[in-house]
Amino acid sequence: MTEEAGPSGSERPGGRTQRLPAAERRAQILRVARDLFVQEGIERTSLRRIADGAGITPTAIYDHFADKQDLLAAIAGDFLDGLIVAMQEEPADPADPLDRLRALGRGYVRYGAGHPHEYRLVFMTTLPAFSPVPGHRAPPDADPVCPPNKGMQSFGVLEAEIARLLELGLLVPGNRHAYADALWATMHGIVSLLITHAHFNWTPVDELVATATDMLLCGISVPGRRI
Known part of the structure; x- marks a missing residue:
């Protein structure tokens, strides 16, 4: 299934983020979160910071994960x-x-x-x-x-x-x-x-x-x- 840029804002304004299948987007978010948790610490890493690293809006993370x-x-x-x-x-x-x-x-x-x-x-x-x-x-x-x-x-x-x-x-x-x-x-x-x-x-x-x-x-x- 391909991820769409719906009302939740799975893409950043301007369409700069490439649309990915849901499984690929999930894997990308996990990679970014993993690296940030190690580099910056779990408590200092916000969902917004993870979203920035993945090139998506923070609300798009909730399509895949409930919380940190x-x-x-x-x-x-x-x-x-x-x-x-x-x-x-x-x-x-x-x-x-x-x-x-x-x-x-x-x-x-x-x-x-x-x-x-x-x-x-x-x-x-x-x-x-x-x-x-x-x-x-x-x-x-x-x-x-x-x-x-x-x-x-x-x-x-x-x-x-x-x-x-x-x-x-x-x-x-x-x-x-x-x-x-x-x-x-x-x-x-x-x-x-x-x-x-x-x-x-x-x-x-x-x-x-x-x-x-x-x-x-x-x-x-x-x-x-x-x-």
Whole structure:
């Protein structure tokens, strides 16, 4: 469907803005909002500022998003969809039951480092003026009836693999939540450093992830199964 310049003013006066299909306009608004949120801060970025960057009138944004919170949720949701796919599709050695955990780490780090703006917003930004958006872990007293957000779904991929390895007897019996927290914290630390210190002479990513994961596994794998 093609976006029209109707009463809401989807084009600026003078017709300078190119008309785009609705899906393309939505993607453009998300790109502009993402970059401005990172560069200027979420609270300092208004919908009018985003509209200026996209070359449309502020009212045109409401054809696609209800408010700034809706924009943030869309950016986070799209990013997390891709992150989950990247983790699940990263190939692993079928002969090594522990390699699936390494693969999840590789997928996480590759995708996160490859999408630095989105990663900063979802996992490296404090959002004091907003309720949690997808990507932020629900508090312990969250309503259990509510479905898990996409952030918890991506974390759940790690937790499910930890649970599988515990059931197979490959890990020392322990708190699977703590094991998953430790793995996520390790991978998050790698991505954060790759983003903020990109010019450091890092070990190649795959080797770095494998080393970090194996160091963790050395502490929790059962005797005789240690790396």
